Structure formats: structure tokens, C-alpha cells
Amino acid sequence: MNANEMKNMKHDCPHQQECLQLLQSILDGEATQEQKDKFMGNHLEECMPCYQNYHLEVAIRDLLRKKCANQAPQDLVDSIKQKVIQNLAR
Amino acid sequence: MEEELIKNNYTDAQKQEIFDKEFMPNINAMYNFAYRLTLERDDAKDLLQDTYLKAFRFIDSFQKGTNAKAWLFRILKNSFINDYRKKSKEPSKVDYQEVEAYYNSEEVDRQITPDLRVESLGNMIGDEISNALNSLDVDFRTVIILCDLEGFKYEEMAKILDIPIGTVRSRLHRARNLLKEKLSEYAKSMGYKTA
Numbered sequence A: 001m002n003a004n005e006m007k008n009m010k011h012d013c014p015h016q017q018e019c020l021q022l023l024q025s026i027l028d029g030e031a032t033q034e035q036k037d038k039f040m041g042n043h044l045e046e047c048m049p050c051y052q053n054y055h056l057e058v059a060i061r062d063l064l065r066k067k068c069a070n071q072a073p074q075d076l077v078d079s080i081k082q083k084v085i086q087n088l089a090r
Numbered sequence B: 001m002e003e004e005l006i007k008n009n010y011t012d013a014q015k016q017e018i019f020d021k022e023f024m025p026n027i028n029a030m031y032n033f034a035y036r037l038t039l040e041r042d043d044a045k046d047l048l049q050d051t052y053l054k055a056f057r058f059i060d061s062f063q064k065g066t067n068a069k070a071w072l073f074r075i076l077k078n079s080f081i082n083d084y085r086k087k088s089k090e091p092s093k094v095d096y097q098e099v100e101a102y103y104n105s106e107e108v109d110r111q112i113t114p115d116l117r118v119e120s121l122g123n124m125i126g127d128e129i130s131n132a133l134n135s136l137d138v139d140f141r142t143v144i145i146l147c148d149l150e151g152f153k154y155e156e157m158a159k160i161l162d163i164p165i166g167t168v169r170s171r172l173h174r175a176r177n178l179l180k181e182k183l184s185e186y187a188k189s190m191g192y193k194t195a
């Protein structure tokens, strides 16, 4: 999107919360193709608040996946495996 | 739960195979879930071990070829509620329904439009988002983990959490608003620091 196109966008969205819910179900893979096409194609190109929300939602998901994962400690993994083997041996 | 009605009669070799090939590959995601629920490393370890041993004990009620990850997450969530939530340091949420009703009101929806920009997220290179997530009420952080980190579908989440899909949807929406609110607080305090 270039600067000129940005300038022509609406700066208010009368349905911002509803749009946000729809946007989230699209990103969650829970929206229909029709909802997706309509929103991503038409609405995002003309609505600044929703355009910004879209990028914010995507960025938060990226950050969550990058920063909020944890590896199980190896000694714990080994001990769980060991206990299961003992269980089977009984 | 309907899954418990299914009774397979796996041989030891089959049990071992299911455990190794279907249960173990989920262990990091399961550990993270346990940690995000308990917020204590030691409790998370105990909860994870209890869950895996329980899963093995009830392995005959797991149907091969179905979603092992969702099955395991459900056991972990139930163990947490039954065995850990009671003794956790988190203040008990006796008025949880009130909380949920509050967050579901349209009133709040209008109030919570956090002023957060993509650019400020770029500065959050430390534990900000992890701390923000951990600060949310356990039911809100749970839906974010299941959806945004683990990629469960709404229907799977409804089964894991024993709540209707509509509740999954609305709880997720509130949870994300609350997370943004928290992040925008961080963004503000970071802004003051650099100013």
C-alpha cells in the first residue's frame, strides 16, 4: 500500500469491535471464504483502524509464538519415559 | 466424557508405540501449558508428570488416529483444576461468573480499545509479552495459549475446556483485549523510560 492509497482510507470504523471479532476468526482459520474475501479484500483496503488492527493482531501472535514457548526439561522427559517403561514391565 | 466409553485392548507393544509416537511429541507444548497454568516450574513438572502417567493409565480409552494433542491437553486441564488449582497461590475466583459476565458486557467492549501500536511491540524483546500473558486470569490465558500458541480450532478448545463454542469465541475476544491492554501499559512505561 502506498502513501496515496493510505490517505484515501477511512479513519473511523463504525463497526470496529465487530470487525475485530471477524478479523480474529479469519486469523484463527474459523471464518468462511466469503467472509474472508469480503473483509480482507474490500474492508481492509479502505478502513485504517481495521488495517492497523490486522497488523497488530498478526504481530501479537508472532510475538506470542516467539516468546511464550517453553521446552520441557530433559531430565523430566527422561523420568517420564522411565516410569512408563517400569509400568509396562509390571 | 464420551471418549471414556471407548475401551480398546492394546498390547504392551501398542501402548508403548502410542506413547512414544503420539504422546511424547507433544511434551514441550504440554509442559508449556502446565507452566502457564501453574506459573511455577516445580508445579508444572509435577502436573506434567501426573498427566503423562494418567494418560498412560487410561491409554485404552484413547482411540488411535484421533487427536492425541487435544486428548492430552484435556487431561492436563482437568488435573490442573482438580489437583492444583485448589492449592495454588492464586486467589480463588469464587466470583468468576461475575467476572465473565462483566467482561462479556458490551459496555466493557466499548471501554477496552487499547491504544497499542505495532511499533511498540518491536521494543518488547524481553519477557514483556510472557509477563503480560501470565498476568491474565487463568481462564483468559488458557484460551490464548490454546488458540494462538497451539493452534487448536474453536471446536477442539470447546471440548478441551468443556464450554460451548460461543463461550470460546467471546472469551478469546476478551482475553485478547485484556492482553493488549496489558501490553499498552508496558508500552507506555517503556516510552516514559526512553523519553
Ligand SMILES: [Zn+2]
Residues within 6 Å of the ligand: A012, A013, A014, A015, A016, A019, A043, A047, A049, A050
Ligand atoms: Zn473497519
